Amino acid sequence: MHDATFTRPDLTTFTGLDALGLAATGQLLEPDRAVLACRVLEPDDWCRRCGCQGVPRDTVTRQLAHVPFGWRPTILLITVRRYRCTGCSHVWRQDTTAAAPPRAKISRAGLRWGLVGIVVQHLSMARVAEGLAVSWNTANDAVLAEGQRLLIDDPARLEGVRVVGVDEHCWRHTRRGDKYVTVIIDLTPVRDGTGPARLLDMVEGRSKKAFKTWLAERDQAWREGIEVVAMDGFSGFKTATSEELPDAVPVMDPFHVVRLGGEALDECRRRVQQELHGHRGRKGDPLYSARRTLHTGADLLTDRQHERVEKLFATEQHTEVECTWGIYQRMIYAYRAPDRTAGRAEMASVIEALSSGVPARLVELRKLGRTLARRACDVLAYFERPRTSNGPSEAINGRLEHLRGLALGFRNLTHYIARALLEAGGFRPQLHPRL
Template identity: 65%
Template sequence: MLNPTFTAPDLTTFAGLNQLGLTAIGQHLSTAKAEIFCHVTTPDPWCRICGGTAVPRDTVTRRLAHQPFGWRPTVLVIRHRRYRCGHCQRVWREDLSQAVAPRQKISRTGLRWALAGLVTQHLSVSRIAEGLGVTWNTANEAVLAEGQRLLISDPARFDGVKVLGVDEHVWRHTRTGDKYVTVIVDLTSVRDGTGTARLLDMVQGRSKAVFKTWLAERDEQWKQGIEVVAMDGFTGFKTAAAEELPHAVEVLDPFHVVKLGSEALDQTRQRVQREHHGRRGRKDDPLYQCRRTLTTGLSLATEKQKTKLEDLFKAPEYEPVQLVWSVYQKMVDAYRQLKPEIGRWAMEQLIAEIGTKVPKGLPELKKLGGTLRRRKTDILAYFDHVGSSNGPTEALNGRLEHLRGIALGFKNLTHYIARSLLETGGFRPRLHSES
């Protein structure tokens, strides 16, 4: 716009006070904070008991933390009238419910700013408290209560779930108390290609009983809508899902299947290293130098890495490592097939091969073959339900690691679960629509 037309400053609109039913009548700025003096836009001098006309009795002042501007704390100084009914002598104050929740020290606009900062900008509570100019406890209690009311307690939060992911992680590293939590994730949007994974709930502990109890608490109609349960190799989750969701398909996701192969390869490499060198690997040992290259998919390996592997496998004492490495590469290739039916056939052939034809002297490969044979149905189910992987669940666990870093750790499990649900609960569209 070449010739903009400027109007007189409107502090009420700029500070968003019109949404709170307030009108700005003055301001005081300092290097520490900004104070906006305001009053209620539409007085209500009518008695709600008898309907009589009231007269102003006196005025009190109320101070509210507001949304900061330029990270300078902003305070609303509200001139709050009190009225007395001339008929029944009732006394009341002007209604501020549009501006602030009962017994709250932060305006509704400031509270929405704080919640958006916590959920979408991943700010710490300390940073939010600094922006609002309040104590940490005041900011934490207000934000968690608003998040609980607006987001976590939403009765529609569990609607539309068809694909579940379940995993566990360590939420605190202390010697006392249960350090594990079970994480339940909605993977429906990931499978359908319409969105990202969404954290549904977190439960203290890691066992079959924990997951089974959580499923038992859901209503029968909701459980009937679950089509797929993606999980890691922990058999407790599988048993709980089989008992509570007998109609659902259990899927062992590719990440954990390939991880089983990678662990078998590492264990074989370490055993061969000790048998032929009598010690752990050192930086000049060929096996130790190739430890990263061995777990790289052959299709992604560079020519230098391929040459390095060829030189390694020329030594006959490293033949056990080569055999397990070839199995690991076949597992990776099966999951990288463009057509699921080809990948399913390749994986099925591999499971049959290492389940019956394992050479002697390869205990790691024999153990891997037994595990794959026991979980064969769950492993092959992935190829029939592509997209129902527990990988996004692992990604959410990574985001929770970041959350714990921001907060410098948690001591209170209730606060941790609430913060985690806000951080990874997929509530962003609803949050913006409410604001």
């Protein structure tokens, strides 16, 4: 810093009071907080009723929580002058709305600090309230209202959405009340390779009605712009998409398709276990010991795992499990195939093989075949639309789980939805200069 030029210390500029229409007149540093005495810059001495000039009457003080410096809570003690009109005797006080909204307890700069802490730094609301030296309810109501105004209610937030993902999410683990919500995800950035997925909205309940109602509330132009909807195997999402977005292509993502095969494999393994041994799997039982290995892709098995699988299927009594495992591995191979055309052909072959000719003993494969046949178009549509998967929706579900753990649980769904949108709504400071 050889060429640095220092100016006289200015407490007003350092604490950002000039942007609030205030000027610092003094400070008091205490072990647990800092208090800044301030005055309003604009005199505001003209009557709002008759237009006459007023004369000073007295002063009052207004206290606001401000941006903490060094994690030390900072309090603004604003001296507000009151005037009396010389014409109509009306009494008013200086306008402080530049510093904070009427009856607010936190300055506008403090609100921005709390909002950035929630959105960017992923702080808990308790930590924000501690930094502002206000109660949890005060910080929560003010910061969420500011986030709703600046970010969530932004009319441009839903623009450019062409690929949508829909999934369910458990927002609380209690015995009372509905525990599930429907989450709607914007997968357009993932498909275009421009960024991560983002949360568009969250609706109470997990049903066809919940998703259909949300779609119906969007304008017609927005709905016509949706090209693809990625979803799991729940038929309610499929029906709602067909009714509200007739031109959109539903895609059943690989994660849930492979999980259907994995569930069929587990059900078959447990059934054969019961038939052979008369009890659930225990340590030392071959089928139980290989339960994790059976869910691993054949191309990822180690030599030891290969030997375990070969030894397991060398027993004739495990033939049904071997058949189900073979179908499961073919499904995995279809999605891992380097050529999408070959992958689609393999998956179509699996669906065709399960549609007819499956022995009656293989009840799990017959059930899987009925499901895949019913959703064949949705399953095969994935291979025609690269990067269209509900996997990012599952990733956002993971972020919401982290949010719920950070807050030690939520009791108010409205607060949870607002916090979830701020947490996973894709808001970035460079795209929102007001932050």
